[in-house]
Amino acid sequence: MWMVWWTLPESHKPNNCSPIGRHNIARVLIRDQWTSESLTCDVSSTGARSYPLVERKVAAEMSQPSTQPFDLCPNYQESTKAKTTIPRDHKKRKAGESSTKAASVQHLRPRMVLLKGFVKPGDQIEMVRMCRQLGKGPGGFYRPSLKNGAKLNLWMMSLGKSWDPIAHSYGPTHPFDEAQAPTIPDAFKMIAQTANSTASEYPQINPDICIVNYYTNSEKLGLHQDKDESESSLTKGLPFISISIGDTTEFLFGNTRDKDQATKINLESGDILILGGESRLLFHGVSHVKTNTAPSWLKEEIGIRPGRINLTFRQY
Numbered sequence: 001m002w003m004v005w006w007t008l009p010e011s012h013k014p015n016n017c018s019p020i021g022r023h024n025i026a027r028v029l030i031r032d033q034w035t036s037e038s039l040t041c042d043v044s045s046t047g048a049r050s051y052p053l054v055e056r057k058v059a060a061e062m063s064q065p066s067t068q069p070f071d072l073c074p075n076y077q078e079s080t081k082a083k084t085t086i087p088r089d090h091k092k093r094k095a096g097e098s099s100t101k102a103a104s105v106q107h108l109r110p111r112m113v114l115l116k117g118f119v120k121p122g123d124q125i126e127m128v129r130m131c132r133q134l135g136k137g138p139g140g141f142y143r144p145s146l147k148n149g150a151k152l153n154l155w156m157m158s159l160g161k162s163w164d165p166i167a168h169s170y171g172p173t174h175p176f177d178e179a180q181a182p183t184i185p186d187a188f189k190m191i192a193q194t195a196n197s198t199a200s201e202y203p204q205i206n207p208d209i210c211i212v213n214y215y216t217n218s219e220k221l222g223l224h225q226d227k228d229e230s231e232s233s234l235t236k237g238l239p240f241i242s243i244s245i246g247d248t249t250e251f252l253f254g255n256t257r258d259k260d261q262a263t264k265i266n267l268e269s270g271d272i273l274i275l276g277g278e279s280r281l282l283f284h285g286v287s288h289v290k291t292n293t294a295p296s297w298l299k300e301e302i303g304i305r306p307g308r309i310n311l312t313f314r315q316y
């Protein structure tokens with residue numbers, strides 16, 4: 001028999017710990033924010049099976065909600081505002097038609113296309129409102145950790161399938177608390193697919209994954225490749241479609257992880273970037289989210305926190 005000891009750093013009190021999931025991850029409360037945390041597991045052969053304090057506490061708290069909701073728009077009163085609806089905006093549009101008259105198509109590299117100002121203000125507001133609602137619920141925003149224990153500098157939520165940043169794989173539920181990944185709203189898919197057909201060099205995808213990131217103005221994302229989707233999706237170079245809302249970001253891309261060799265572009269609120277084909281595995285990242293650069297109507301209408309939301313649509 002094995003004796004298994006779960007140990008936590010002194011700062012993470014066991015009674016602030018929620019269920020251990022598939023990957024020895026606990027959800028712990030640090031300075032009023034829930035975060036996922038790798039647990040150290042020492043295994044030794046002693047002849048007795050024992051689960052000390054932390055795991056007993058974890059079991060006792062299984063029935064409690066495991067998320068401390070993160071509110072993208074803390075000052076927004078849902079009932080006081082007339083709703084703008086994405087479906088209404090989109091019904092007026094024929095397939096393949098861009099969502100704003102001003103949208104321009106920029107070819108940055110082979111199969112790397114930037115649709116400037118593609119998402120209409122009303123649609124952006126509605127997307128924020130829906131992200132806010134989904135983000136506060138089960139399977140909503142959390143602070144992900146990587147395999148080495150480091151934190152990703154952003155809030156993340158996975159729709160459709162849940163991305164596990166430690167296992168580098170997708171599953172139906174959150175890796176740490178088994179919450180079901182919320183469904184991708186049809187209205188979101190419709191916008192992504194309209195962009196997909198506007199940039200006609202790509203095959204049309206049916207997105208079954210949407211990863212939503214929220215960055216404050218001091219947060220960033222290092223250069224990386226997105227290659228956890230299926231081999232068939234990657235081999236076919238099926239595009240991923242990335243929507244930016246909120247503050248302008250400095251976005252990096254290149255052939256290697258070296259940020260000094262990367263190209264920098266600005267992604268503004270409403271822009272859509274599409275990477276497919278030979279550009280599908282480009283390294284990319286976020287180096288700077290520029291303070292006070294979001295359109296004023298976004299703050300006025302929905303009271304979004306300072307920072308930036310990014311949604312990437314993929315087909316597994």
Ligand SMILES: O=C(O)CCC(=O)C(=O)O
Binds near residue numbers: 213242284285310
């Ligand atoms: O925020 C962005 O623009 C990029 C996000 C990203 O690369 C990702 O979620 O994999």
Ligand SMILES: [Fe+2]
Binds near residue numbers: 225
């Ligand atoms: Fe990425």
